[in-house]
Amino acid sequence: MTRLSHLDTVRGLLTLQDPKQFLFFTRTTNGRRAGKEFLARLKERSQGRDKAISLTSYGAQLKAIRRWGLEQPHDLSVIHQHGGIFATLLDSAAGCAVQSTLPQGVAYTSLDLTVKFLRRITVDTGTVRAIGTVVSKGRQTALAQAQLVDGTDRLLAHATSSCMLFPVPPSQG
Incomplete structure (x- = not known):
């Protein structure tokens, strides 16, 4: 690496x-x-x-x-249906997409996350990549989506996330 x-x-x-x-x-x-x-x-x-x-x-x-x-190396072959790590990647990609649109002094938090797994993901899948995009952004909420793809851009999983936007008080430092 x-x-x-x-x-x-x-x-x-x-x-x-x-x-x-x-x-x-x-x-x-x-x-x-x-x-x-x-x-x-x-x-x-x-x-x-x-x-x-x-x-x-x-x-x-x-x-x-x-x-x-x-x-x-960890033996990941024993994991057959655990999607938590992939849900975390999708949540992070969607959240980063929202964060990239926010001005200084505004933050977000996830309100919900809906994940759809479309293909089996195993060690043989190889490198996966999460891509997040903002679908809609208002003053108080944003809707983002994220896709998990393999090295050939084949769609493995899809997620949508609603995010709450809120002001962050300036630091008192």
Whole structure:
């Protein structure tokens, strides 16, 4: 994983593209399109942006990933119908889509989540990716959807989530 992160970061630098395009999105047509749309939404947001990651933080994250990768692999073949991890991925993708549209000082929380599993997901499925989009956003609520796809963009699961929007008081720090 560390090697891939370094390679994708270098690939981004050499092609003058944001490394996130390579790190977080598949190289399929849909993956490239989703990446470009996501990065365009990030550029639109002018307030409440995260600070650039420091080299120290980047190194610490890669060290943790490397350490996790050295652990004995878990036997996931015994899990036949547990969808909690995939529901969490879908909930996170839908929530991140909503969060990406909010101005500084506004937060969200999930009100509900409805998940439909369309295909069996096993170790043989390979890498899965969650893609969240906002369907509708008002002053107090937002509706988002998320899709879980495999490496060939085959739809594995779909979710919808209603989110409540609320103001966050400024920090007193």
